[in-house]
Amino acid sequence: MPIHVYWGEDDFAIEKEVSLLRDRYLDPLWASFNYTVLSSDDTNAPIQALNLVMTPPFGAGGRLVWLPNSTICQQCPESLLSELERTLPVVASNSHLLLTSSNKPDERLKSTKLLKKFAEFREFSLTPPWKTEILIQSAKQAAQTVGVKLTVRGVEMLVEAVGNDTRLLYNELEKLRLYAEGNAKPLDTDVIAQLVKNTTQSSLKLAEAIRTGDTVRALIMLTDLMNANEPPLRIVATLIGQFRTWLWVKLMMDSGERNVQAIAKAAEIANFNRVYILQKDVKSISAKQLIACLPLLLDLEVSLKQGNSETSILQTKVIELCQVCQGK
Template sequence: MPIYVYWGEDDFAIAKAVTTLRDRVLDPLWMSFNYTTFSPEDSDAAIQALNQVMTPTFGAGGRLVWLMNTNLLQNCPENVMAELSRTLSVIPENSCLLLTSRNKPDERLKSTKLFKQFATEFREFPLIPPWKTELLIQAVNQAAQTVGVKLTPKAAELVAEAVGNDTRLLYNEIEKLRLYAEDSDRPIQEDTVIRLVRNTTQNSLQLAAAIRVGDTAKALTILADLINAAEPELRIVATLIGQFRTWLWVKLMVESGERNPQAIAQAAEIGNPKRIYFLQQEVQSLSVAQLISCLPLLLELEVTLKQSRPEIAILQNKIIELCQVCRRI
């Protein structure tokens, strides 16, 4: 059935998928007649969308009806559920119904089960955790291949460090590298990446390193640089949480007597066991109790930033607290 469900936190990746679907389904000359979007604020958006998707197309191409940021997979009224049951199985082949949402579908709902039964594509677009370096590098290489850029392995690693899990920034930086390289067949080297790609995630990791050794002055300076570079506060906190989580797992495994790098890497969700040696050195001066104490502070900071207007003072105060925890003997 021509039904597509896209969900997840990677808004840019979802937007690219929607654009690809739209270009495939619609004839540009007839787009204004056959392309309809419904926002969550629209009254009876779901019912209107179902009626629209059953309407015959005008002219060439197909029809695309998009329910944007819908909550049908989290909360579906009975009257809408009844209409879904009557409609989904009989949508014309040249019409497409698209649903997008940031929230995870509730697998218990009848509406979710119904969409999973009839959907041509039921796809998640998650953000890669900032600490999963190998997945970030894979995303860089995939973006480079899509855009038509060749990167050396070290250059791809540097791009991953710079952009983290920001897909929009990744494609912007890859496009910048493509324009710089023009039609050259030579892979882009690491020195070019250092000159052209703005590094923010690596600075967040440097912030984590400063906190780890209790260097409050350096940590606050790095934080100020990140804020001045317009780095989102929640992304900074996400990187810190991922780094401290990794350090805690490594420390717990070492304290338990585990010496096998592969086993430690598996527990800490680290793809490259060779990183374990360096991580062990980093956490050598910290206790398990210190690392455990840091995570609630970071999670509290994340919740505070999500519930209120981000303020530099909130971040500064929490960074100072974290440095004090790590400085204790």
Template structure:
């Protein structure tokens, strides 16, 4: 297809995909003639992009027109809709239109429906921080791409360190590649611990510390996360996901369910083998405690989105959560 629509929150993955498209389509000698980037603040950017993509490429290679951070699938005028319907079916051979957005296309809009007929849509979403199996799979795939050999323990440690930050993952892997240059041995956890930053605290560890009611340590982890520039809303999203998973597992177990695959499906856990460890984690936690956690977390999320003081609100809610789990 001559039209591509890339969307999602993983901006680094989108950048890599754009680079692949650019390298495949453009001749380096003719890039300045055949490559156009139109920013979202440019007046009539969609119209300009559609007009330019209709121009056959100069010299060798193809033409690429990129509508960056477009709002075309969030809002569009009748004039733009008319141009889309007129232009997309007749884009010349070797001319390509690329659209990117951090927002999910609105399926209800006519512009989205028109693009769906002619464009290849691809999502680049961030892996939820609590989906550890997918994070480890992402680390393994990225390590293979970069050319770094890791032990399974190293993969787990790196996944804990970088979470779903794809840009940081590739940055750390490049560091590890340089360190291991000339060696065919997989890097162990000692090497990862020495070279990779932020390997000590993450939001899942914060959840685990809250679960045992250790207020002092939980506040310490929270401070470390904020100092490491972890976005507060991302911290909360991880906590909500983790406590929700624990609650589902606890409810299923207490209802008498013993089939790990059934429990995993209900809790939306990809790997049923993980159920055993989750059951161990919540062995001494009650359903009532887990249920009581969710309103606190949801109130925290709403407060942060309303612009309250982030640090003081986070600290207050972490203390409240720890009090729920403190044994009397």
């Protein structure tokens, strides 16, 4: 299909796919003439994109027009819808229009329904940080792609460090590849501990401070993370993942389940030996308290995505979370 709609929060994965589209459809000698990226700030960009995609490519190869941060599948005025109806059915097979957005397309809109007839839709969502088995599998595939060999424990440590940040994963793998150049032996935890900065581990320590209700320690750790330029949304993702895992373990324990492998499967924990540590973590906190923390964390995530003051909202929510864990 000559029309492509990519959506999701994994912007790095989308950028990689865009590179593949460029390699697939453009002739390198004519790419500067046939590849156009339009500014999302320009209100006329959607019309320009439709006009460009109808222009035959120069020289050899095809044409690729990219409209990033597109809102066509979230809101579409009648004038633009009319242009879409007129243009989409007649786009040539060697001209490609790419629409990307972090937001999920609204299936109710006429524009989305129209695009469904002519476009390839692909989702690029981030894997939830608590789905460790999927993250480990993705890290193995990425390591193979980059060309670096890691031990099983090495892969697990790398995932613990980078979480679900795809861009950071590839950056760290590239660093490890350069380090291991000429060495056929898989890299183990000792090397990864030296080369890969584990800010996720610091976020997990923040989660522990919140769980114990230690407000002062939690705020100091939060300040350290912010001073280290750790992205606030990544901090929140780690907190949500950890509190969700604690809740699953606590609920399974309260239900009378004692099989650690069954608990690990329910909580999506890749290494079932972690269950013993998690069981000790949740002994002094109730399921009711853990459940009460999740809406606060989700509200924090929404507030950050809406552009509210990062430091202020993080500090406020950390204090609220500590109070919940204190039983207040």
